[in-house]
Amino acid sequence: MNLRLTGRIKKLCCLLVIAHFVTAGQPQNTIITNKGRITFISNAPLEVIKATSDQARIVIDVSSSQLAICVPILSFQGFNSGLQREHFNEKYLESDKYPMATFTGKIIDKVNYSVDGVYDVRVKGVLDVHGQKQTRIIKGRITIKNNTVSLTAEFVIPLMDHRIEVPRLVSEKIATEIEVNISAALAQK
DSSP states (O other), rough: HHHHHOOOOOOHHHHHHHHHHHHSSSSOEEEEEEEEEEEEEEEEEEEEEEEEEEEEEEEEEEETEEEEEEGGGGGGGSSSHHHHHIIIIIISTTTTTOOEEEEEEEEOSSOOOTOOEEEEEEEEEEETTTTEEEEEEEEEEEEEETEEEEEEEEEEGGGGGOOOOOOOGGHHHHHHHEEEEEEEEEEEE
């Protein structure tokens, strides 16, 4: 597939997810970043694999408590080798077919964005990885300080839930559950 076309498709998919939430509740009061950090860790018996993307787009619609996150799969960097990154994109996540991972949902707990503080929150929504959608409740934390909103979350993704198959030959090198960490500073729009 043409790399330029793939890039356009990724951007379009991400913009559609975000546009849904930005336009859903009028008047708009959104908090946004295009530089959220998502790190995943596969902690298997014989190998630890870690990769990070700093290209996550995150939007919170304050008035409706809606949240949207999308990250291009090809943006993950790190890995233990170039071959490992290639296998991640071609064999496991199939980034040519499924260029984005997304999460769209609603913040369940009350957050007062006009008052500095730390808010432990739960977000109920749909996690779409590898073309497989799973309803999830993800725990996170929103910190508000000096008009900056920071978001962090840690959760686990079982590969089976998203039909990501690991050949038996490498099963000791790739964990069946992947740890995911999200962190971002968002700006009012």
